[in-house]
Amino acid sequence: MNLFELDTPRLVVDLDRLERNVDEMASVAREHHVRLRPHTKTHKIPEFAHMQLSAGAAGITVAKLGEAEVMADSGIDDILVAYPLWGTEKLERLRALRERARILVSLDSFEVGEGIARVGREQRRDVEVYLEVDTGHHRMGVSPGDEARLLARRLSTLTGIAVTGLLTHAGHAYAAPLATRDQVVAREIQDLVMTRASCQADGLEITEISVGSTPSARMESLEPGVTEVRPGTYICNDTAMVNLGVATLEQCAATILATVVGRPSPDRFVIDAGTKCFTSDGVGRSGWLHVVGRPDLTMEFITEEHGVGTIDRDAGHPLRIGDTLQIIPSHVCPVFNLFDVVTTYRGTTVEGELRVAGRGKVR
C-alpha cells in the first residue's frame, strides 16, 4: 500500500532513514571506543531497541520502570533506568526486574540510595548505581567534585549498593550555540573526570562515565575518559536537531502524515493534526514544524486537533482539501508517547505497524 493513501493523522517511520541513523551513531561510538547505551524513551518500541543493539549498542537506557519492564519483556537484559526510584511499589518492581535482567539505576541522594540498597541486600547482590552529577543543566544531580565525592562515600557505607559510575545529562547543551557547544561538552567531561579522580583518591573505585544527548554525543565520544554515551533522539531526529545543526532534514525518520481538512481562506489551510499529534514542544520557534517538500507552506499555530498554516501563493502550487502532507515534528520523543502504533515504510511503500509498547508508562 502507498503511504499517501493511508487514513490520517498518523505517525509514520521511514525505516531506511532510521537504519542509517542507527548505524551512524553505532559507528561513532565504535570508532571512539565508547559504549553506546541509547535512550529508548525516544521511540519506546522494543523492535527499534533491538535494531540498536544489533548495530552495536551494549545496552539501553530508559526513564521509567514501566519502560524497563516492556523492554525486558522483549528479551533485553542490560538496562539503565536513568531515574531515582522511590517507594515500596517501585522498589518491588526493581527487585522483580533484577530477576531477569541486569538493571542499573541512577540517583543523586542518600535517601534514594537507602531504598535501593535494601533491594540489593534482599537479593544478596549489589545494585549497580550511577551517581548523577549536575554539570550545568541544574535539574538533578549533585555538584561535581567534593559534593559528589562525599555522597559517593556515604553511599559506600550501605550494603547492597555499588556506585560504579558517574552520570550526567548535559541538557544545557541544547541551548548552547554550535560554536560554543564543544566548550560546554569539554567542561562537562572535565567535571566528571575530576570527580572520578577525587573519588579514586578517596579510595572509591568508579569505572564508568556515562554522558550523552543527541546534540552532544558525537563530541563526547571524542573526549578522553568517557566510557558510555546515551543519545536518544538521533534514531529519528526532529526539527530541533536540525536547528541545532546535528541532523539534516533528510535524516529525520519520523513524521506525521496529515490531511488538509479545510481551506477557509485563499492563504490559509487547516490539517487534521494538532498538539495531540505534535505536542506543544517548540511552538513559536521558527520552523518548529516542517512540511516535507512544500517550502510554500508554513505552519502558524496548532490547537489540540487542528494545525493551521499559510500558503505562499506566489509559489503557484495548489493545495486542496484531501491533500496529504508529511510533517517533521519539533520534538520527536513525546510524539511517540501520543501514539499506540506507528506505521513503518520504505520509499513510499507501507511495511507494517509497530506497537509503541512503552507508551504512557508514567511510572
Added chain:
Amino acid sequence: MNLFELDTPRLVVDLDRLERNVDEMASVAREHHVRLRPHTKTHKIPEFAHMQLSAGAAGITVAKLGEAEVMADSGIDDILVAYPLWGTEKLERLRALRERARILVSLDSFEVGEGIARVGREQRRDVEVYLEVDTGHHRMGVSPGDEARLLARRLSTLTGIAVTGLLTHAGHAYAAPLATRDQVVAREIQDLVMTRASCQADGLEITEISVGSTPSARMESLEPGVTEVRPGTYICNDTAMVNLGVATLEQCAATILATVVGRPSPDRFVIDAGTKCFTSDGVGRSGWLHVVGRPDLTMEFITEEHGVGTIDRDAGHPLRIGDTLQIIPSHVCPVFNLFDVVTTYRGTTVEGELRVAGRGKVR
C-alpha cells in the same frame, strides 16, 4: 486507601468537585434555556459523559470519530462530531456510527459536504450538519454573512445532507481579557444571528446556533439566539481557567499527584512529573502549574520526566524526598490524553480507577 499513599505520578480526580462543576454548568444552561452539549474531549471518559447527561446535558460533543465510537459503545446516542470528516475510511465509520446513534457533524467546505452527503444518500436519511463559521479565531470556518449563506445554499443542493445549524468556536475569547470578553462574545453571537437571518431570507431554514467554550459559555448562555453551548474544560478546570477568572483553584478537580525525588540544592526540588504528565501547554506563563496548599513552592521548568521547582525557604516548611505533592495542570484536556487511567477520590479517600477510554483516538 489514602490518596497520598499512592505510587506516583498519577492523574487523580476529585469527584465531589467534578460533580459540583457538572451541576453548575447544567444549571446555567437550564436557567437560560439553552441546550448543553459538553465537549467530552476534556476527559474522554464515558462515565463522566454519563454524569453530564444525567445532570441535564442533551448530548455530547467530540473531536474525533474514535471518541464518538467510544462514547457510543457506552450507550450515548446523541453525538456531535465537531470536525470535518474526509476520506473513505472515516465516511464508512460515520455510516456505521449512524446505525446506532444520532450523529451530527460540522464542516466548512463543499468538498467535505459532498462526502458526507453520500453517506446520507446511502442510508436514505439526511446527515445533520452544522456549518462552521469563523467569528474571529481564524482557525476553521467560513466568514459570517454572505460567504456562509452562499456555502449553505450550495450544500442545500446536495441530497443526503441537511444544514441544521451554525457552529463556531470562539477560541480568541481565551486571549481576551475579562473586561472585553463580553464584547467578544456579543460580537460572536451577532455574527451568527445575522448569518442565520441572512440564510432564512434566502429560504434556508437553520434552527441551531451552537457555540461555546468554558471561558465564554456562561456569557453565551445569556445571549438571545443561542440554542446550544459546548463547553468542555469546566468539568475539571485548570490554571488557565483560573487565570481567565472563570474558575477558582477550589473548582479544579483534576490534579497530578507527584513525588519529590530530588533535593539537589537547598532551594531546589525535583518531582517525578514533567511534560509526560502536564504537557508543555502554558509553559512559561506565571503560575502555569499550581502546587496545592504550598504557596512556598514554585514550579520553574519541566522536561519529559522531571519537574523542577524552587522553595521559598523563608516560609519555613520542610520538603523532603518522598513527599507527595498535588499539582493543578495548566491545560487539563491534553493531560487526560496522556493517561490510560485516572484515579478517583473523595476527600482524601480513593474511590477507584476509570479508564480513559477515549485516550489516543487521533483518528
